[in-house]
Amino acid sequence: MPSSAYEHLHALVVEDNVHMRTLLRSLLHALGIKNVSEAADGDAGLREMRNHTPDLILTDLSMMPTDGIAFTRQVRTSQNSPNPYVPIIMVTGHTERPLVESARDAGVTEFLAKPITVNNLIARLAEIVERPRPFVKCETYFGPDRRRRKMKDFTGPWRRHDDTAEEVEVR
Amino acid sequence: MVKPDTPNAKIIGVDQYPPLLDEAASAEFLTQLSLRDTSKRANSALETKRAQISMAVRGYIEAMEKAFHAKDIKATIAQAHEIRGLAANAGLEAVGRIADGLYKYLDSMLRLEAPIDAAVISLHINAIARASSTASEAKAHGERVAEELSALVAHKLQQINQLKTKPA
Numbered sequence: 001m002p003s004s005a006y007e008h009l010h011a012l013v014v015e016d017n018v019h020m021r022t023l024l025r026s027l028l029h030a031l032g033i034k035n036v037s038e039a040a041d042g043d044a045g046l047r048e049m050r051n052h053t054p055d056l057i058l059t060d061l062s063m064m065p066t067d068g069i070a071f072t073r074q075v076r077t078s079q080n081s082p083n084p085y086v087p088i089i090m091v092t093g094h095t096e097r098p099l100v101e102s103a104r105d106a107g108v109t110e111f112l113a114k115p116i117t118v119n120n121l122i123a124r125l126a127e128i129v130e131r132p133r134p135f136v137k138c139e140t141y142f143g144p145d146r147r148r149r150k151m152k153d154f155t156g157p158w159r160r161h162d163d164t165a166e167e168v169e170v171r
Numbered sequence: 172m173v174k175p176d177t178p179n180a181k182i183i184g185v186d187q188y189p190p191l192l193d194e195a196a197s198a199e200f201l202t203q204l205s206l207r208d209t210s211k212r213a214n215s216a217l218e219t220k221r222a223q224i225s226m227a228v229r230g231y232i233e234a235m236e237k238a239f240h241a242k243d244i245k246a247t248i249a250q251a252h253e254i255r256g257l258a259a260n261a262g263l264e265a266v267g268r269i270a271d272g273l274y275k276y277l278d279s280m281l282r283l284e285a286p287i288d289a290a291v292i293s294l295h296i297n298a299i300a301r302a303s304s305t306a307s308e309a310k311a312h313g314e315r316v317a318e319e320l321s322a323l324v325a326h327k328l329q330q331i332n333q334l335k336t337k338p339a
Contacts (some may be wrong), residue, residue: 003305004203005196017256023220030213032203055191062252085188093256093271115259117265118213122204129197132190135183145182 010035010044012054014045014071015091016063022060024091042066046074053082056128058112059101061092068092071104076107076142084142085135087128101163107143110134142164173299217260225261228254239296244287248277250279254299254317265302268317276324285331295320 011033015021018040026038037052039045041063048054057075068090076084090103093114100111112122113125133144192200203209235250251274272303273295280287298316 004199006192006200006203007194009200017253019220019224019257020260023217023224023260026216026220027213030216031209032200060256062256083189087191093259093267114256115264116217118210120216121213122210126201127202130202131192132185134185135188136180137183138180 005033007034008032009056010037010052011035011052011056011058012039012045012048012052012103014039014042014048014059014063014068018039018061020060020091023116027116028058031122031125042068042071042074044073044077049082050080053089053108054086056125057088058088058091058131060086061090068108069103071154072106072108072143084098087132089124089128104146105141107141109144119159194286221261222243224257225263225283228258228261228263228266229303231257232303236296236300238291244277244281247292248274248281251277251295263303265314265317266299269299269302270325272317273299276327279328280331283331285335286326291323291327294323301320 005083011028013021013024013036014094015024015038021038021040025038026034029135033056035052037048040050042059043066045057045059045066048120049057059068059071066074072088072090075081075088078084087109088107089110090108090111091105091112091114092099103111112120112124112126134142136145174183183295191197231250231253235247235254238244238246238250251270255267258264258270273292274293276291277284277287297319302316
């Protein structure tokens with residue numbers, strides 16, 4: 001019987017390096033998430049999702065044969081996805097803008113930079129719990145709302161019924 | 172400001188999909204995350220793993236040296252990938268940066284199908300071996316070397332890109 005209401009949370013760690021997987025599992029345990037399953041790449045992650053539907057996913061970016069971006073896209077858009085709304089934290093040392101944008105556009109919820117620190121992991125988890133984001137569905141994207149901050153000089157493109165010049169948030 | 176004629180984005184509000192936790196559990200989890208004891212426990216877990224990760228990184232470094240001497244570029248790049256992802260969590264930041272530079276160089280060369288300069292690999296591997304020393308002097312030296320090698324890789328990639336984009 002779980003002693004806390006959040007202890008039933010099930011996290012999935014998708015990471016090709018066994019040491020990093022173990023590290024993430026230990027950190028999640030220490031933070032109170034006791035149910036953690038593991039997968040070594042995106043394909044294995046999708047299989048694991050079908051066995052134990054996770055409430056939260058932490059995934060690496062660079063993995064073979066299926067990387068974190070393709071995995072995230074599958075989770076968000078596949079008709080067989082057990083939970084397309086699951087929060088996905090991408091754990092990555094890649095800071096190149098095109099890669100980060102690709103991951104964001106695949107539907108990643110949060111990024112956790114390597115090296116992993118306790119404070120950063122706590123901040124990402126708290127963000128997911130405290131400020132869940134609406135989802136956006138359109139022809140080219142399904143995932144968490146990518147607009148997070150206001151840009152007063154934003155001039156479009158206007159894609160939403162409620163877009164106005166005065167009040168728009170863009171990430 | 173003109174609004175679109177046919178906006179096509181459908182917004183699914185946070186109350187329209189299953190929450191991660193209900194309100195009470197969310198509050199409890201956030202409290203748990205904010206406790207000093209929680210972060211202390213997690214930092215202790217991180218510290219416990221540090222020694223294991225450090226040993227693993229040293230193993231990858233050895234494997235990378237062997238792969239390079241065997242002229243196995245794919246194995247070299249695979250080890251560089253492991254090192255760049257792990258080294259900083261073992262406190263070997265310079266090692267991680269140098270391995271990241273080596274990975275980017277090899278990955279770019281392979282994607283561009285450009286000839287790989289063995290001297291560039293050799294410089295990186297030697298620098299990684301030196302920077303993996305625990306001596307603080309070596310650490311500082313490693314950071315300087317990481318910067319110099321990063322500049323070298325940038326220069327090499329620029330050269331290759333110029334050659335590739337030059338009109339025939």
